[in-house]
Amino acid sequence: MADRKSRSPTIIDIAAAAGVSKSTAARALSNAPNVAEASRKRVLEIAEAYGYERNHLARSLRSGRTGMIGLVIPDLANPFWAEVARGAQDEAARRGASLLVFSSDWNADREAQHLRALRQARVDGAIINPVADGSDDIHRAGLPMVLIGSSAERFAQLSSVGSNIAQGVAIGLNRLAEFGHLQPALLLGPPNRLARVRFQRVVHDHCVARGIDPATLPVEEGDYTVESGRRAMIRLIGRAEQPVRCVFAANDLMALGAILALRDLGLRCPQDVSVLGFDGIPAGAYAAPGLTTVAKPARAIGTEGMALLTEAIDGTLDHRRVLLDCHFVERGSLARPDHAGLPPEMRNDHAA
Amino acid sequence: MADRKSRSPTIIDIAAAAGVSKSTAARALSNAPNVAEASRKRVLEIAEAYGYERNHLARSLRSGRTGMIGLVIPDLANPFWAEVARGAQDEAARRGASLLVFSSDWNADREAQHLRALRQARVDGAIINPVADGSDDIHRAGLPMVLIGSSAERFAQLSSVGSNIAQGVAIGLNRLAEFGHLQPALLLGPPNRLARVRFQRVVHDHCVARGIDPATLPVEEGDYTVESGRRAMIRLIGRAEQPVRCVFAANDLMALGAILALRDLGLRCPQDVSVLGFDGIPAGAYAAPGLTTVAKPARAIGTEGMALLTEAIDGTLDHRRVLLDCHFVERGSLARPDHAGLPPEMRNDHAA
């Protein structure tokens, strides 16, 4: 059982030891049908005994397939994206593939750099959340790709998967309406980003459909961080004209910030002010009150992305846009307005 | 500029177009010193124009180095491990390497399976958090490895990096003592796991050093989930002999559960009961009150692990055990005991 040069054994070693040719050994090792049962058995035994491990590099070089998939997301440490990555990784494992993971930090240069690494590694394909600007690299990436996230619609010729924002916003607004909140304040992200534009447009359409003037909804903006949400909430409460009784935040982190701000301001959530988030991050469950939110199908985005990518690689399908439904998570940050505990100047509730 | 067969161009295409031999092209492309400046320039230009991208597979096959690193953690979707992964990935990127990420779900079979994938992919090395039991595969993995996490000490011959639990527990207990909590209740993980044994031993030593009988500390156990923490807290409060005024949980999730339980029970945190966590997950910041905790250096574990691995690969160093310090994060779940708000039967505070 001595290994020839204390290097890991190659198929040649196995073939020699089994007294067959390279090809027969190869066939046995890859479960090809045309091998004598005796030969196969012997080769497999020898391989086992030698601790033979197929060299995937050589295999890939020859076959043109590496079994590796690239994943480029903004930030692996962000719970939403970590969840997406986990989904992609599970599905990859199920298909016998491996996942190369990169974080772009919303930075176009880094994204380009990672794409280059993927191309050099000759991955079979990639799942990418393109950064907002200057993603022209995406077009000439020259490898099968699936886009995830909202910016996907700029690349009509590629498959993509995202969450159904329209449906998500709709269930959120409907649920708010059931609580009597017809004109929630909006906590939006930075201007000019596709995600914000989309969110706002959906709210707009929804209001119009319900006969509400969208312009009457108070709007503040943040940058998707807890701190920005906290500050935005403070600004909202400070508005002289129209103190706010309900807030719909464009993401959970800002919603959490809003809840913190309310506590600091001595206002009760949800009795005084209701807060609704959007994302579904686990942290929302531990806030006080628990954050009610519209959850995006993060993990499913990862698995579905991988499924689409496989199709793209196999050439089974040209391209397709998949939208996955969001679902509502009720946890306690929503209530009917309760005037009792409010200071008088805040009792002009316009949604009662 | 026409690509020969619409396949991505190889070094042969470039060499031909530049009117030099394969070897010269290769030298130019890899910044070798012995190339005429003129040749180098032309090759580089042609390569650029053709959009040539070095085939890493072929390169690796020849050189024996892939520039790929494997990372096997329990769960990529767990915020702590996601943070570790991010650290490893950053450091990998800095060194021009790529990261193959796998989740084992604390399952030995899956771990073995992933290790095999790594070996077949001929990664240069791997960073692994071994599952508790049956990790004999680890020994005969036959590739440079760095272990992360508490179970590392079972493999003395390998480099490893973990958090300095002893130091972390010490600062936690010291801070508790400053608040007058000398005999906190302990919320531990499942029995017989190394992590628990270690945590408990450190607390034990610390108490002895302070002249406190470790046996007097109330103990409950959970399985590191929020729900188990909640239930454990309820059990603690229910203890007739010695109602609890302070809890030190072995991880943040259970601590969060404890805070939720207190709220349900109508007890105030921290005035009635103080809660201290261990981990430093971001979610702790959004609880009410914010969870005070001992934070493990998650990201640093990733970066340091990668640094150690590089040494192991280069053969610079045989093996080394690195312990990274924890740090204290004060957020509001700790206070001096306040008898005022307590029901009479809970006023027998033994730490006052």
Added chain:
DNA sequence: GTGAAAGCGCTAACAG
């Protein structure tokens, strides 16, 4: 400085 040639470990025709 440059080119010719060998070969990393494997798969894929093509004959037998």
Added chain:
DNA sequence: CTGTTAGCGCTTTCAC
């Protein structure tokens, strides 16, 4: 069913 023969694209002696 099995062996022989070419390479996959690149690095790396070794001559010139």
